[in-house]
Amino acid sequence: xxNNSLDQIIEQSFxxxxxxxxxxxxxxxxxxxLERRSQWKIDLTEYLHLTAFAxxxxxxxMGTLYFVNKETLTHFFTFISVNWFPVxxxxxxxxxxxxxxxxxxxxxFTKLLKHN
Amino acid sequence: MEDxxxxxxxxxRNMNAFTFLVNRYRKLVVHIIGRLIQRNEEIExxxxxxxxxxxxxxxxxxxxxxxxxxxxxxxxxxxxNHLSKFKKVDGAIxxxxxxxxRSLIDFRTDNYEQIDLHRYIRDQIELLPVNxxxxxxxxxxxxxxxxxxxxxxxxxxxTVKSYLFRAKAILKEKLKFVIDENSLKIVKEISNEK
Numbered sequence: 361x362x363n364n365s366l367d368q369i370i371e372q373s374f375x376x377x378x379x380x381x382x383x384x385x386x387x388x389x390x391x392x393x394l395e396r397r398s399q400w401k402i403d404l405t406e407y408l409h410l411t412a413f414a415x416x417x418x419x420x421x422m423g424t425l426y427f428v429n430k431e432t433l434t435h436f437f438t439f440i441s442v443n444w445f446p447v448x449x450x451x452x453x454x455x456x457x458x459x460x461x462x463x464x465x466x467x468x469f470t471k472l473l474k475h476n
Numbered sequence: 477m478e479d480x481x482x483x484x485x486x487x488x489r490n491m492n493a494f495t496f497l498v499n500r501y502r503k504l505v506v507h508i509i510g511r512l513i514q515r516n517e518e519i520e521x522x523x524x525x526x527x528x529x530x531x532x533x534x535x536x537x538x539x540x541x542x543x544x545x546x547x548x549x550x551x552x553x554x555x556x557n558h559l560s561k562f563k564k565v566d567g568a569i570x571x572x573x574x575x576x577x578r579s580l581i582d583f584r585t586d587n588y589e590q591i592d593l594h595r596y597i598r599d600q601i602e603l604l605p606v607n608x609x610x611x612x613x614x615x616x617x618x619x620x621x622x623x624x625x626x627x628x629x630x631x632x633x634x635t636v637k638s639y640l641f642r643a644k645a646i647l648k649e650k651l652k653f654v655i656d657e658n659s660l661k662i663v664k665e666i667s668n669e670k
Binding site: 366369370372373376377378379380382383386387388389390391393394395397 | 516
């Protein structure tokens with residue numbers, strides 16, 4: 361008798377829900393998190409597109425100069441070869457500012473919002 | 477809404493459909509994750525990770541099993557990975573060893589009469605090894621078949637049955653020591669009334 365009753369009670373207890381709870385807005389939090397994660401990818405793609413676009417413009421200008429005014433192009437490359445360090449530095453700095461503006465800051469901002 | 481329709485809507489980037497899916501399966505996920513990791517402060521984060529994986533891998537779901545089985549598999553694997561990151565999973569324990577069995581029966585005689593017996597048993601379930609807790613949750617709470625539990629956990633069906641049998645045996649032994657015939661009658665009556 362005791363054995364059967366114990367079996368029954370244990371089986372009933374196995375089927376009762378444990379106390380683990382999720383917040384009511386759990387589903388909403390997940391969709392926000394998914395949007396945040398996909399937004400990061402969108403921002404990165406946009407930054408890469410902008411960088412590629414800037415290089416394309418540069419290439420087009422150089423190409424045009426090659427056919428229209430070779431002398432200016434030669435001057436330009438002479439200037440770059442003499443001042444290569446500041447030119448590279450400024451280019452990298454501008455690129456980093458673009459990266460920070462388009463990708464890094466929005467990412468940090470959303471992370472900050474999430475933790476708050 | 478049927479699962480098939482729900483999936484096709486989610487694959488078309490309908491976030492309302494995904495919210496619907498989360499609400500439909502949140503209990504399943506929280507039960508599995510809760511029983512595995514047992515730390516309330518981490519349950520939400522790990523459950524969130526499960527649903528994000530579900531969303532990201534939904535294209536790979538091939539209707540070979542029920543959606544609930546597929547989600548439970550992701551939940552189980554995520555929970556196990558989380559456990560192995562922070563502590564050793566007790567998978568290395570040999571449950572056939574009689575000394576292990578005896579140590580699991582090591583009961584506590586706190587004032588069980590004053591508390592809900594079902595709660596007491598639930599507390600005792602939380603003290604069982606992780607594999608025992610998992611199969612109890614999947615079989616009794618989520619009503620998966622032995623075969624489905626095998627699919628979810630990767631355990632052979634015989635092992636699943638053995639864990640269920642042993643878990644019940646352990647709890648029965650614990651209860652035998654802490655409860656007398658009269659108390660049992662009262663508890664049964666209360667349970668039936670509920």
